[in-house]
Amino acid sequence: MVEIRFHGRGGQGAVVASEILAAALFKEGYYCQTFPEFGVERRGAPVQAFLRFDKKPIVIRYKIYHPDHIIILDPVLLNQVNVTDGLKPNGTILINTNKEISYYSFPNYKVAVCDATQIALKYRLGTKTAPIVNTAMLGAFVRIHPFVSLDSVLESIKEYVEVKKEENILACREAYEKVRFES
Amino acid sequence: MKESLIFGKKKVVTGNHAVSYGVLLSRAEVIAAYPITPQTQIVELLSEFCASGLLKAKFIKVESEHSAMAACVGAAAAGCRTFTATSAHGLALMHEMLHWAVGGRLPIVLANVNRSMGPGWSVWTDQNDSLSQRDVGFVQFYCESNQEVLDTTIQAFKIAETCLIPVMLVLDAFVLSHTSEPVDIPYQEDVDQFLPPYKPKYFLDVNDPRAFGGLTSPDHYYEIRYKIEEAHRKALKVAEEVDNEFYQIFGRKYGLxxxxxxxxxxxxxxxxxxxxxxxxxxxxxxxxxxxxxxxxxxxxxxxxxxxxxxxxxxxxxxxxxxxxxxxxxxxxxxxxxxxxxxxxxxxxxxxxxxxxxxxxxxxxxxxxxxxxxxxxxxxxxxxxxxxxxxxx
Missing domain, CATH: 3.40.50.920 (Rossmann fold)
Known part of the structure; x- marks a missing residue:
């Protein structure tokens, strides 16, 4: 079983990103389960979303405490939330940032960076002050960890994203190309 | 949303939406509800189905859960397949009308998303809301997965209408209601075969007037209660038969x-x-x-x-x-x-x-x-x- 935790802010699309990835995994034969942080979500507040998937049916119904990988949609959260809490050794930390990998120091973990904000702004996803970076971050993630093909993610975006489908697809593709990571 | 995008497919959906799809496939005719976390998404999606014409039902917006159940009582007494959803304090506010639904022998289906009673104020799950309604006489199902939620919704209408008692299906707040997982959404034709239209023998009809829920003297009340108990005993058999019949068509069964x-x-x-x-x-x-x-x-x-x-x-x-x-x-x-x-x-x-x-x-x-x-x-x-x- 693989478990992933998304860190974002209400409105950035962390929950939807987790659902899109779940749907893509499901298309490729995985069982999956995804849920938001159980509670009251507010725009701009730190939020989390969780995803677990496996080749076998998933029967467990409790929260994810030890994710294999984390995806951070807002780099400012690195200063506000203990994002690596419970992260398994060698797990990937994918950060939406314009910084280089070398800027970060996370011993025992692998860092990946992608400027999803710049990509989202380019395709006018969300607003200038609150760009929606979720689909770009998914493109970046499946490049690092090809549990599923980019095509399956793009198909799920078409299915689950209500507006600007084409722009979201382009953002996802571009992040797939531009993500930098330690191999 | 087009029918071809929904039916006969496996989709990754929340427990709440699994209820909505179940109600859509069951062709509910009247839905009356008041929003409350964590249930709101159920009726939100149903209202979209109604607005788009996909579900040909009357969606009644009401000012409270008490009124929601009251509207369901009226609609069911008029012979309609009727649905509502709620949680916690909403269910508590419905309490009086839950008795009405049972005493009136009205096969209303109610989805309750298990949420803890406040204060301390909580939107998270436990079972005290639905178990506080244990003795009103609703059938109660507790579900484990989103697939079971969808399937139980469809089964609930059949059990309710066969036994003329209302059915409550219960799902845990967030752990199911807001959790997405793959759910097999049946074909409409298959559900139609399983669940034919609701045709009650007695219903409110201006051309054939009747009274429902009138004053009942001690000479009759006891027998009416006995008949509700009989209906519950029948429901035990019917629930098993319905589960088996469901298995014949859909290949899934859960047991009681x-x-x-x-x-x-x-x-x-x-x-x-x-x-x-x-x-x-x-x-x-x-x-x-x-x-x-x-x-x-x-x-x-x-x-x-x-x-x-x-x-x-x-x-x-x-x-x-x-x-x-x-x-x-x-x-x-x-x-x-x-x-x-x-x-x-x-x-x-x-x-x-x-x-x-x-x-x-x-x-x-x-x-x-x-x-x-x-x-x-x-x-x-x-x-x-x-x-x-x-x-x-």
Whole structure:
């Protein structure tokens, strides 16, 4: 079983990103389960979303405490939330940032960076002050960890994203190309 | 949304939307509801289905849950297939009208997303909201997965309409309501074959006037109550038949209870709702270590599947009931039920009760392992109820 935790802010699309990835995994034969942080979500507040998937049916119904990988949609959260809490050794930390990998120091973990904000702004996803970076971050993630093909993610975006489908697809593709990571 | 995008496909959907799809496929004719977290998404999606014309139902916006059930009572009395959804305080506010639905023999289906009662204010899950309505006379189903939620919604209409009693299906807040997982969404033709249109014998009709729910003298009230009890006994059989018939068409069945790894078990956990899933994994692990443990999932709470519970639990030495609810000053509610079912049996197990997970506190495998270990080691229950991990 693989478990992933998304860190974002209400409105950035962390929950939807987790659902899109779940749907893509499901298309490729995985069982999956995804849920938001159980509670009251507010725009701009730190939020989390969780995803677990496996080749076998998933029967467990409790929260994810030890994710294999984390995806951070807002780099400012690195200063506000203990994002690596419970992260398994060698797990990937994918950060939406314009910084280089070398800027970060996370011993025992692998860092990946992608400027999803710049990509989202380019395709006018969300607003200038609150760009929606979720689909770009998914493109970046499946490049690092090809549990599923980019095509399956793009198909799920078409299915689950209500507006600007084409722009979201382009953002996802571009992040797939531009993500930098330690191999 | 087009029909071709929905039906006959597996989709990754939340528990809430699984209810909405179930109601859509069941072709409900009247939906009356008031929004409340964590239920709101159920009726939100249904209102979209109604607005787009996909579901040809009258969606009645009301000013309270009491009015929601009142509208359902009226609609069902007029002969319509009727649905509402609520949670916690909404269900509590409906209380008076729940009695009306039962006494009026109206086959309304109600989805209740289990949310804890406040204060302390909470939107998270436990079962005290629905179990507080135990004695109104609704059938009650507790669901474990989103697929079971969708399937039970469809089954609920059939059971309600066959027995003329309302049915409540219950799903855990967030753990199911806001959790997405793959759900097989049936074809409309298959559901139509399973669930024909509701054609009641008696209904409100201006051309053939009747009175419903009038003053009932002591000469008649007792018999009317007896008939409701008869309907519940019938529902026990009907629920089983409906589950089998559902299996013939859709290939899935759940049973009224489910005995998991109970063959040769010495200790059986009794669970309901989503704790069941996590407990399954723990039971598998314990079995692989050679422990003779099993699990009894209670899916149908009312009418009580007494014969099935007796059949499983009279064969074991110890039972540990996991209650995500509490009747203050006594114990968890499921344990009371199990004890009353087994009391007159010559062979009966020791029954331990554990109240955990209130207010949405997460129930993890360690909780269940500890309960199993504790029950294994104890000779008999020294307390009426045990709490685990109280932080004072």
């Amino acid at each position: 209870v489910e005995a998991y790894q109970c063959e040769d078990a010495r200790l059986v956990l009794v669970t309901s709702g989503t704790i069941t899933g996590t407990a399954r994994q723990v039971i598998d692990e314990e079995r692989s270590k050679g422990k003779r443990v099993g699990l009894l999932k209670i899916r149908l709470f009312r009418p009580s599947p007494i014969h099935l519970i007796k059949e499983i639990l009279t064969k074991v030495e110890k039972v540990a009931v996991i209650d995500r609810n509490i009747s203050f000053g006594h114990s968890g509610i499921f344990s009371q039920e199990i004890k009353s079912i087994l009391y007159n049996e010559i062979r009966r197990p020791m029954i331990f009760d554990f109240v955990i997970g209130l207010g949405g506190r997460d129930v993890v495998p360690d909780d269940i392992r500890e309960i199993i270990d504790f029950t294994y080691k104890a000779d008999y229950p020294q307390e009426m109820v045990y709490f685990r991990g109280v932080r004072l």
